[in-house]
Structure formats: C-alpha cells, structure tokens
Amino acid sequence: MKTLTLHEDPCSGNCYKIRLTAALLGKPLTRIAYDILKGETRTPAFLQNVNANGRIPVLQAGDRFLPESNAACWYLAEGSALIPGDAFGRADMLRWMFFEQYNHEPNVATLRFWLSIVGEAHLTAAQKEQIAGKRAGGEAALALMEEHLAGHGWFVGGSVTLADIALYAYTHVCEAGGFRLGDYPAVCRWLERVSALPGYVPMD
Amino acid sequence: MKTLTLHEDPCSGNCYKIRLTAALLGKPLTRIAYDILKGETRTPAFLQNVNANGRIPVLQAGDRFLPESNAACWYLAEGSALIPGDAFGRADMLRWMFFEQYNHEPNVATLRFWLSIVGEAHLTAAQKEQIAGKRAGGEAALALMEEHLAGHGWFVGGSVTLADIALYAYTHVCEAGGFRLGDYPAVCRWLERVSALPGYVPMD
Incomplete structure (x- = not known):
C-alpha cells in the first residue's frame, strides 16, 4: 500500500475513525492537522x-x-477481518x-461540536433553533443502537467491523453533546468491548 | 441470489436508486408499497x-x-461492473x-419532499426556518458535482457506477425542490448519459 497521510482535525470523531481503523490494522499513518475553527480547510490551497x-x-x-471518513476506513480495511x-x-x-x-453524526456529533467546541453562547439563532430536533434525532439513533446491541455483541456478525468503529467514534464522546450514556446500558458494554480491542488507540 | 423484495414508497428517490440498480443489472424485484405520509412505515408491524x-x-x-438505500444498491451490485x-x-x-x-440528500431531497410532496403550507415553523440553510447546502452539493463532472464523464472511472446511480436519483428531480438544473450544465449532460443507459427505468 502507498504512503498514507491523514489530513485531520484531532478533535473530529470522523478523523478519529480513520486513526482507530489504521491502529487496529497496524498500519502507520502520517498526520497533518488543520484547525476547522480557524477555517484552515476552506483556504484556496x-x-x-x-x-x-x-x-x-x-x-x-x-x-x-480520498474524502469521507467511512470511505477512507473502507480503503484501509479492504481484505482484512x-x-x-x-x-x-x-x-x-x-x-x-x-x-x-x-x-x-448530524445529531450526535453536531451537538457535541456546537455545545462543547463552539460553545452555546457563540451559536447562531438558526443553530439554536435546531438543538431540540437534533437532541431528539440523536436520542432516536442511540435508542436504535441500544435495541440492536441488547441482542448482539457487535453490529454485524460475531466480531468487530467498520460498523462498530464508525459508530464508536462519536458515541463514546456523546456526553459532550448533552446525551446521557447511562440511558443506554447495552451501548455502554459495547463501548467497553471496543476500547478493549488489541491495538485500540484513544481519541486525542 | 435469494428472492428480492423492495419495501418502498414509489415517490422516494432513495427507493428509486434500488429499482434503477436492479434494472441496470437485469435483476427482478418484487415491490411492496407503503405511504410514508400516512405513517405506514411507523406501524408496530x-x-x-x-x-x-x-x-x-x-x-x-x-x-x-437490509435498510439504507446505498447499502442495498451495494448488495445488488457486488461482482458487477x-x-x-x-x-x-x-x-x-x-x-x-x-x-x-x-x-x-438531506438538502436536495428534503426540499423536494417539503415543497412538492408535503407542501409549504403544511410545514412546521422549524422546517420553514431550515429552508434557507438547506437551499445553500443543496446548491453547494450541486456545485461540487458540477465541478467534478466538468472534467469527468462519470463520478468514478470511465463508466457508470453506484456513485452515479445514488447521485442521479434526487438530482434529476431537484427542480421539484426549487433548484435550477440550468445552472449546472455538466450535471445536465451527465443526467442525459445516465438516462440513456441500457436497461434504464424512469422514476414512477
């Protein structure tokens, strides 16, 4: 495989998915950081x-x-378990x-970004109007995960796949967006299984 | 392959993607229709x-x-061109x-659904507040497609792939959501290439 470089913002869960996939596979990644709050991903270059x-x-x-976090995870993991x-x-x-x-992601990750990284005082009126809808959408997504994980150890089959990595990234930090992990006990047990995987790396 | 049944609403572009993929591959699908406006996909059954x-x-x-339109297209198309x-x-x-x-989809498809199927008069205040943001988001998505298609005949490689099918579904009916296809000439030429494919079927 060619040299792999991750263009990322270390606070982004979408970027962390790729780091975690590479770590579980033992593939080295060079990292180049950008600050999205400073507009560093909107420059002409x-x-x-x-x-x-x-x-x-x-x-x-x-x-x-290759943009899009889940497509990048797929590229890294093709041919692996x-x-x-x-x-x-x-x-x-x-x-x-x-x-x-x-x-x-549009609910759970966005509320974390708005409430913990941008800060509620700095949100636009249009963003504040959307908080309730995103809260309900995020709780529905977490409830669907809870229902599935109550009867399964992993999202697909009998071991970890990219589905688990993709959903882990923003779920394990969802309390920063005001969600309550304690409401989802099967999700909490699954989070522990992911973090116990050989090669696991935490979010920065 | 096992018997294939599509649970769908015929007005949904996400459902049409699957029908179009199956048609291009010559795979028969049984169709079962639900009316999402009547809540038929929210019943306990x-x-x-x-x-x-x-x-x-x-x-x-x-x-x-198998839920999720793009995952269903993948399942149908594995092993094909x-x-x-x-x-x-x-x-x-x-x-x-x-x-x-x-x-x-959250911009281009949602504005079509809100403006042409639900009807603007029936939108909630929170939905009306989001129209401007979804208009800008949809125009940005169409502009990115235009930029890519100005230099490429298809989204990936030299022939049609699932990327074209996925993006075709709501793009070719985007004017029902108030977008102007005439602003995107390379997109218009690509739409014609898709609709000329052998086996192509139109949306209902």
Missing part, C-alpha cells in the same frame, strides 16, 4: 489540493486524495455506516 | 418485521432485511455515496 468540499478528514494514499467475508454481511456493515452518517 | 428505524427503502433478500474493480476506485465510489447521504 486546501480546496484545490486536498478536498474541493472543504472538509476533513481526507486520507491521502500516495498522490490520490474488519470487513465481513460474506456478501450480506458486507452490505449490512455498510447499512450501519450509512445510518451513522445520516441519522447519528 | 413494520418496526418489528421490516425496519426498527421506521424508514423505507428496505431490501428483503430471502428472510433477511457497477462497482469498480480496483481498491481505490471502490473506496472513491463509496466516498461519493457517503457525500450523497450527508451533503446532498
């Missing part, structure tokens, strides 16, 4: 050379650039990863 | 038997259920599919 969408993370493999060996299992893993980006 | 997340589409393969043969290409295809669910 970043937009032209790294990601026209102005977002991190971007995984660089040699001279090619982090992706199920059967066709339905692979699709079911992607199902949870799309759920993560559609139902979980 | 639907939540217990089809999808605990209360959403369509769900692809049923034999007795197993709709998924690139090289590792970076596969990840890059997923990159555009995650972009579709994160940056495109």
Whole structure:
C-alpha cells in the first residue's frame, strides 16, 4: 500500500475513525492537522489540493486524495477481518455506516461540536433553533443502537467491523453533546468491548 | 441470489436508486408499497418485521432485511461492473455515496419532499426556518458535482457506477425542490448519459 497521510482535525470523531481503523490494522499513518475553527480547510490551497468540499478528514494514499471518513476506513480495511467475508454481511456493515452518517453524526456529533467546541453562547439563532430536533434525532439513533446491541455483541456478525468503529467514534464522546450514556446500558458494554480491542488507540 | 423484495414508497428517490440498480443489472424485484405520509412505515408491524428505524427503502433478500438505500444498491451490485474493480476506485465510489447521504440528500431531497410532496403550507415553523440553510447546502452539493463532472464523464472511472446511480436519483428531480438544473450544465449532460443507459427505468 502507498504512503498514507491523514489530513485531520484531532478533535473530529470522523478523523478519529480513520486513526482507530489504521491502529487496529497496524498500519502507520502520517498526520497533518488543520484547525476547522480557524477555517484552515476552506483556504484556496486546501480546496484545490486536498478536498474541493472543504472538509476533513481526507486520507491521502500516495498522490490520490480520498474524502469521507467511512470511505477512507473502507480503503484501509479492504481484505482484512474488519470487513465481513460474506456478501450480506458486507452490505449490512455498510447499512450501519450509512445510518451513522445520516441519522447519528448530524445529531450526535453536531451537538457535541456546537455545545462543547463552539460553545452555546457563540451559536447562531438558526443553530439554536435546531438543538431540540437534533437532541431528539440523536436520542432516536442511540435508542436504535441500544435495541440492536441488547441482542448482539457487535453490529454485524460475531466480531468487530467498520460498523462498530464508525459508530464508536462519536458515541463514546456523546456526553459532550448533552446525551446521557447511562440511558443506554447495552451501548455502554459495547463501548467497553471496543476500547478493549488489541491495538485500540484513544481519541486525542 | 435469494428472492428480492423492495419495501418502498414509489415517490422516494432513495427507493428509486434500488429499482434503477436492479434494472441496470437485469435483476427482478418484487415491490411492496407503503405511504410514508400516512405513517405506514411507523406501524408496530413494520418496526418489528421490516425496519426498527421506521424508514423505507428496505431490501428483503430471502428472510433477511437490509435498510439504507446505498447499502442495498451495494448488495445488488457486488461482482458487477457497477462497482469498480480496483481498491481505490471502490473506496472513491463509496466516498461519493457517503457525500450523497450527508451533503446532498438531506438538502436536495428534503426540499423536494417539503415543497412538492408535503407542501409549504403544511410545514412546521422549524422546517420553514431550515429552508434557507438547506437551499445553500443543496446548491453547494450541486456545485461540487458540477465541478467534478466538468472534467469527468462519470463520478468514478470511465463508466457508470453506484456513485452515479445514488447521485442521479434526487438530482434529476431537484427542480421539484426549487433548484435550477440550468445552472449546472455538466450535471445536465451527465443526467442525459445516465438516462440513456441500457436497461434504464424512469422514476414512477
């Protein structure tokens, strides 16, 4: 595999997913940090050379650039046990990863960013209007995870896959967005299983 | 492959993606329709038997259920030319599919749903507050597609992949959400290429 460079903001859970995947696989990553609060991913150089969408993370493999955290995790993990060996299992893993980006991240991650990183006093009126909706959406996502994990050790099959890594990243820090992990006991036990994996690295 | 059943609402672009993928591959699908405006995907029976997340589409393969439109497309297309043969290409295809669910669908599809299906007069105050933000987000997503398609015939590689199908579904009906396709000439040419594919089926 080509030299791997992660363009990241260390406070981003989306970036942490990629670091955690690489760590579990024992693949070295070079890290280049940007501060999204200072607009460092919206500069002309970043937009032209790294990601026209102005977002991190971007995984660089040699001279090619791959935006979108879950796509980068897929690239790192192809051919490994982090992706199920059967066709339905692979699709079911992607199902949870799309759920993560559609139902979980826009609620759970956004409230953490707004309330713990930007700060409630600095939010726009339009952002403040959305807090209640994002609270309800995030609680619904966590409740769906709880229901699934009450009967399963992992999201897909009998061992850790990228679905677990994708959902772990913002779930394990969700209390910074005002969610209460104590309401989700099966989720808490699963978080412990993830953090006990060989090669696990914590978020910065 | 097992018998395939699509649990869908025919007005949903997410459901159409799966129908279009199956049609391009020549795979027959049985269709079961639900009316989301009547809450037919939130009944106890639907939540217990089809999808605990209360959403369509769900692809049923034999007795197993697969929610999330892009995961269902992946399941149908594994081993076909709709998924690139090289590792970076596969990840890059997923990159555009995650972009579709994160940056495109919540803006472009939601405004179509709100303005053309629910109707602006029936929106809540909180929904009306979000129209301007979703307009800007949708225009940014379409502009990013335009920039890419100005230099490429397809999103990944030299032929149609699931990335094109995923992005086609809501882009080709985006004017129902108040977006102006005429502002995006490369997108318009790409839409014509998709609709000229052998086996193409239109949205209902």
